[in-house]
Amino acid sequence: MTKEYGVGIIGCGNISAAYFRLIPLYNNLKVVACGDINMAAAKARGEEFGVEAQAIDALLANPAVDVIVNLTIPEAHYPVSKNALEAGKHVYSEKPFVLTIEQGEDLREIADAKGLRVGSAPDTYLGGSHQFVRHLIDAGRVGKIMSGTAHVLGPGMEMWHPNPDFFFQPGGGPILDMGPYYVNNLVNLIGPVKRVVALANKAKEERIISNGPRSGEKVPVIVMTNVHAILEFASGAQISLLASWDVWANRHQNMELYGTDGAIFVPDPNFFGGKVEVAGTDKEVHEVEVWDHPLTAKNYQFDWGMQANYRGIGLSDMMAAVETGRDYRCSLDRSLHTIDVLTSILRSAEEGRAIDIATTCTQPAALGIEEARALLR
Numbered sequence: 001m002t003k004e005y006g007v008g009i010i011g012c013g014n015i016s017a018a019y020f021r022l023i024p025l026y027n028n029l030k031v032v033a034c035g036d037i038n039m040a041a042a043k044a045r046g047e048e049f050g051v052e053a054q055a056i057d058a059l060l061a062n063p064a065v066d067v068i069v070n071l072t073i074p075e076a077h078y079p080v081s082k083n084a085l086e087a088g089k090h091v092y093s094e095k096p097f098v099l100t101i102e103q104g105e106d107l108r109e110i111a112d113a114k115g116l117r118v119g120s121a122p123d124t125y126l127g128g129s130h131q132f133v134r135h136l137i138d139a140g141r142v143g144k145i146m147s148g149t150a151h152v153l154g155p156g157m158e159m160w161h162p163n164p165d166f167f168f169q170p171g172g173g174p175i176l177d178m179g180p181y182y183v184n185n186l187v188n189l190i191g192p193v194k195r196v197v198a199l200a201n202k203a204k205e206e207r208i209i210s211n212g213p214r215s216g217e218k219v220p221v222i223v224m225t226n227v228h229a230i231l232e233f234a235s236g237a238q239i240s241l242l243a244s245w246d247v248w249a250n251r252h253q254n255m256e257l258y259g260t261d262g263a264i265f266v267p268d269p270n271f272f273g274g275k276v277e278v279a280g281t282d283k284e285v286h287e288v289e290v291w292d293h294p295l296t297a298k299n300y301q302f303d304w305g306m307q308a309n310y311r312g313i314g315l316s317d318m319m320a321a322v323e324t325g326r327d328y329r330c331s332l333d334r335s336l337h338t339i340d341v342l343t344s345i346l347r348s349a350e351e352g353r354a355i356d357i358a359t360t361c362t363q364p365a366a367l368g369i370e371e372a373r374a375l376l377r
Contacts, residue, residue, distance in 0.1 A: 005028055005030070007069055009071060014163075020045065020048070022310060024377070027376060028320055034053055034059070066319075072094075088116070089116070090322070091107070091116070092315040095338075096177075098336070099171050099176075101359065119318040126310070127271065128295040129293075152178045158209050162213065164207070168220065173227075185266070185269040192234050192361050196357065197354040199229075200226060202223070202225040206220050226244040227349060228240070229241045313372070320375060330364075
């Protein structure tokens, strides 16, 4: 019989609703409590989803809570995760789970001493479409990947988020906010990064909120919002990454990977599903039917329509690994490597030189059809 772990959610803001709705998909997880520095927000979410709302100290002391899901703002991720580990809880954090390598190593030391696990979103690369791309690459469908492009482009988060301030503060910006989706997926597909070089700027010194009760308020922009980077991978591949919140329109594919025998067009790493296209040496691009993976089913209603959404699969995989002692896919090692890559991109732009990546990691194990199905109720 599968062991069920009690989940405590800290941070009851905008993103928390998806976790409350989706964690019940997994057979080894149950949300038992929630908390927030704003108790009113915790009580509102608790009433909405039938979960006990607690003060954070009480939640951390709750014996029914085995693992904390940390959904606080980026600057709070490290101290909240540290407190959770010191309270004897496993931790799974929203990205970026820390803002420096030193913070990540500190969490590792505490976790190792207490026999606990630390994991981090994003887990979108475990979606069926991205795992199908991994399957095609591993099978040699387009030869060895040697180059490619990745684009995450838009006009800014103030367009839709009611409290977008943190997006433009340290820990935010398109690189640290959206970059984890892209770098995690690239590590999944072709392995760790060896070196980066980048340029960066910003188009505006302040943004105007255009959504919700604060509409019309100005938000100062502290971080760079337009970043061009080149990533050199240990495999020899070189991928250009453009991440910007200063773009009103574009015609770029989210991700394209070019192999010695063809090219593969990867769906948006921000989502679990999407169309996969391939070209061979004939140069003809055609859509390929994605396999019958359980994490491709459209199960979640967004404003723009139904999409596959399985946030929490990384958490479920981590807790399943607690039982067996195996590696888990959204591990501290891989998450810290992603942070190293992203912060090195920003450092490269600031210092005007290429930066060697200090950390490394292995590719995560592929998440096949049966393995994914085994985690679902």
